[in-house]
Amino acid sequence: MDELLPGVFADMLRPQYWLSRCRDGRAYQVDACNDGIAQSGTLYALTETAEFPVVTPLRPADVRFDEQGRAITDRDWDLMEDVSRVRTCSPTPGFAVESTDLRRFAVATPAFQSPTDKEFDELQDTTLHTFEPLVVVGESQDANWLYVYTTTYRGFVAKQAVAVTTWENFKQLRSSPSFVVVTKPFTLTQPQPYDAKVSRRWLEFAAVLPLFESGENLGRQHVLGNICVFLPVRERDGELTMRPAYVPRADVHVGWLPFTRQSCVSMAFTLLHERYGWGGRLGVHDCSSFTRDVHRTMGVELPRDAGVQERALLWRIAFPEGISGRDKGRQLEQLQPGDLLYMPGHTMIYLGSIQGRPYVIHDFAGYVVEGTEIPINQVMVSTLDIHTKSGATYLEKLSSAGAVMVQ
Structure with a gap:
């Protein structure tokens, strides 16, 4: 078989390849997980009594360039x-x-x-x-x-x-008991000739929308093959209204997916080959929004940035400086598919080890071979023995490994 990346073969691009090696079939408690993450103090409370200070942004210290390549003065x-x-x-x-x-x-x-x-x-x-x-x-x-x-x-x-x-x-809207979560990237609502505001609206992976449960057909179209949701609309005065729209039933899940390793790995592979987008640019993911949105489909509220996610893990192995990559690899063998790995500025979802070689699925820019950068810029499976720009392997750069799936 031909390698797609070093050590990666076509069979490894199927979630079942990894899930067949998973020893843990339990469903975990979402509320307990979110309570633990909230206690880390990494999320803002959006309540009427919370404080919301304005923070003045700082300009970069070095020269930056606009989209035409001109220096920003x-x-x-x-x-x-x-x-x-x-x-x-x-x-x-x-x-x-x-x-x-x-x-x-x-x-x-x-x-x-x-x-x-x-x-x-x-x-x-x-x-x-x-x-x-x-x-x-x-x-x-x-x-x-x-x-x-x-x-x-x-x-x-x-x-x-x-x-x-x-x-x-x-x-009331935040606590709606009936909702759907979008489980396919680049979903479109059905065309709606009677309401242009909700016609062919793009819905991104992991968007959560309230269910509209009137039981009536919408816009002279039968509900068959669809599910009716409420979509948010901004009116001319800036006020919110919620309007019904059809979404293909195959593109959404009613309620959260089960909080299991199977759901985590399957949702991660749903985004396989999606292009990398820093900060969510281009309507796609970067490394930490990838892990966040995968968990969001199960109702888990991970923080947004990799370093903050790392600090919010409910269980974590911290790797001290000086520990060898080989010793880190041995410790990773206690992990299960769906656990999380972190290195400075980057996060990955662990898949398992094959003959002592750890594998991950992650949204990453690329790797280096003998000083030459190999761009990837997408969600892809890789080993951890590929090299970073510093010359160290991803495994050697790991700062911690951990999980939010804990009992």
Whole structure:
């Protein structure tokens, strides 16, 4: 068989290859897991009594470049800082009405590290899901951006991507007992000639939407093969309305998936070969949003960034400096598929070891062979003995291994 990557063969790109080696078929308790993560203090509470301070962003110390490859001048940064001065308001709850970027400054201008880079925008922090809850605490000087808090981040979101509501309605919608989670990437709602606001709307992987359970057909289309959900819509006054729409039944799951290793690995492989997108750019994932969204389909609220996820693990093996890669590999053998691995700035989902060689599925930029960078830039299976730019292997760079699936 031909290798796809070092040590990786075609059979390894099927979730069942790894799940057949999994010794743990238990379903874990989501609420207990989320309680443990919350106790780590890594998530923001979106409540009426919480405090939401505005934090002034800092410009990078070194030269950065825009999408045309031009150096961003001090004057450019001055303008970005001016427009990003927040005019505060009373905390107002709402939801993202579509998948949208959350930015460090109130601008769409990217800040790349080199004139030729088109990927690693330093001002892109994350993306929000359709119907992701948030709290608006102010707006930019040009009134085009809102400064918001989500459970994992704070920053600027385009105003047109947000709809606000009352605290009472916010609480009711967040606690809706009947909902679906999108389990396929790039899902579209059905065309709807009677309501353009919900027609052919793009729904991203791991978006969560309330169920619409009227039992009536929608827009003169039978429900067969579909499921009816509520979609968030921003009205002209910025207020939230929820409108019914059909989503293909095969693309969603009613309620959370079982919190099992089988669900975790299967959902990870659903995103196999999806292109890498720093901070969620391009409508796709980076390494930590990949692990976060895989767990989100099971109802687990992981933090957004790799380092914060690592600190929030319910069980963790920390690898001290100086420990060899071989010793780390031995310790990994106590893990199960679906556990998590971390190195500085990167996270991976563990799949198992084959003849003592550990394997992961992760969203990664690439690896190095004899000084030559091999770009991957997608979700892919790999061994941990591939090399990083520093010359060390991924295994040697591991800082910890752990799990949120604990009893």
